[in-house]
Structure formats: structure tokens, C-alpha cells
Amino acid sequence: MIPSMNAIARITDPGTVMFSKLCALLCMLALGACSGTGVYNEYPFSAPEDVLSDADEFTTWSAALETHRVQLPDLYACRTGGYDKKNKKCRGRLRTFNRAMERAQALTPDEQIELVNFYINRGRYDSDHRERLYDEEGEKAGFQRNHWKSLFDFLVKGGDCEDFATSKYFMLRELGFAAEDLRIVVTWEQRERGYHAVLAVRRPDNSVWLLDSDNSVKKNSHSGYRYVYAMNETTVWDHRDDFVGQAELGNSTITGNR
């Protein structure tokens, strides 16, 4: 259909042109806003510049790793003993843990991840803002800010978000997932205005899944996460902006700041 002369005149009218440009600008701004409400930043598994130290140097986490190792026989003791109310081998969620591990053998790796996420998230939430420390004589000896729980202790006593993340880590390790594909990641949660822990799982296609305590498994969108630090049983990573990693230092003068 050929536009009329009047229609052409309206289209080319300076006012119309200006209005059209304004609409186009607003559309571009809207599209820019819709492309991501936060920063899309997949967890950087391959970031050697963020390596801070061996896990051994992170003393509280290292202690939890050792506790987990020592408690492994207790974790599975419920499997061999029968259950009754007095059987301490099966207290807390130890009985369901053993059943979960049995059933998980028949699941695919993706399903195992999903099972672990849901199962651990059903654990009892128990905040440990600060843990009172006592010396050998039972006298008060200050506070420990964070206390990393072993899987056994979490199943028996519950825990808070970092314990949810560490328990998922331990449980997936028990299911055969490699340590190098798992990281407990501490993030800054803008909405909650606090530090939060999730478990990052690297998949065979190199995608990264984040297992969160809200039951979600974020596979494609990691929008809004600000990564602070991470660890597994071998290494600690520092993702803060002001950190200069060992990989970048070489023989250069060390400043500790970017």
C-alpha cells in the first residue's frame, strides 16, 4: 500500500522524527536493563590467579576436613546397626542419610546432585553466629566466628548456610564426585545483605551449577552473585577484587593490592 502524501508528511515531520528517536532511545535503555538485572557472572572455576593457599592453611576449614575424615565410620554405622530409639548410631538424620546414599547409586550424576541439594536443604537450620570457645579447664576463651561442621555433625545437629554447603560437598564426595569439580563458595547476598555459602559443581561440559539453600540449582544464570572466596579440600581461592594471586606474583614485587 502506497502511503498518502499526508502520511509521508507526518512521518517526516521534525516533531515526529524527534519522538521516534526518543522512543528508540527508551527501547534501547529498556533492553539494556532487561538483559540482566545484575551482573551475569558464572563462577570462575578456571581462575588460577585467585588461588590463595592450600586448604591446610585455612585452619578452621582444615579442622572440619579432619573431623569429617575421623567421623566417616560413624557416618555409615547406622547402615549396619538396626534402628531403635535408643540406637545412637542412627540418631538425627543418619538413618535417612544412609538410605539416601543407597538409593543414589541408581541415579545419574545429575540426579545425584539434585537429590543431595534437596536432601541437605531439609536439614535443621541452626545459626552459629559465634561459637563460644572454651579452654582445657572449661574457662571461656573468646569466640570463633565461623565453625565449619562435618557432615556427621550437620546430620545430627543441623547447621546454617555454610554447613548446608559443606555438607553437600562431603555428600557428593562420598558419591564419587571429584574434589576438583566441587567448591564451597562464599558470596555476598545483596538481597539478604549478608554473606551466604553455596556449592559450585563443575559439570563434564564445563558448565557450573550452583546449589543453593533455597532448593534452586542455578545452571544457566548466576546473576547477582558476588563471589568472595571459595575452598575445597585442597585449595582456598580469594575472589575479592583487591587480591593479587600467587599466579600473578611470580618474581615481581608484592603489593597485595590490585
Add this chain to the structure above:
Amino acid sequence: MKTLSAIVFALFASSAVAHHEDPVQVASLTVKERLQSIEQINVTAEKEQLDIEPESQAVADVLAELEELEETTEE
């Protein structure tokens, strides 16, 4: 004047040697400091759980079995 110059020279020389040795010590201190600052981070932000179901029916079946077992355990 010569004595003063020698003293100043000696001070600069020792400072240069110390500065050359500093990077290793500073590196250790930096890692320790970073770890200490990490230890102070209080990880407690709690998220409300979403009312969602597992994607896999097999997983849902296992979770249902575990829930039933947990109820039996609590009795």
C-alpha cells in the same frame, strides 16, 4: 661529611638488601592476613526455601521415601 655520607650510604645499602628480601616475607604475611580476614567473615545469610519440586521423578520418589523414613524415625 665523609662519615655522614658513609652512614647514609650504608643505610641505603641495608635498606636495599632488606627490600630485596621483603617480597617473600610480605607474601607470607599477605596470605596469612587474607586468610585471617576470611576467617572473620560471618557466613549466616539465610535464604527462604522455594517451594519447588525436583526435576527428576526418580529424585522425587527417593525424597518421598526419605521423608517417610524420617517420620518413622522421629516416632
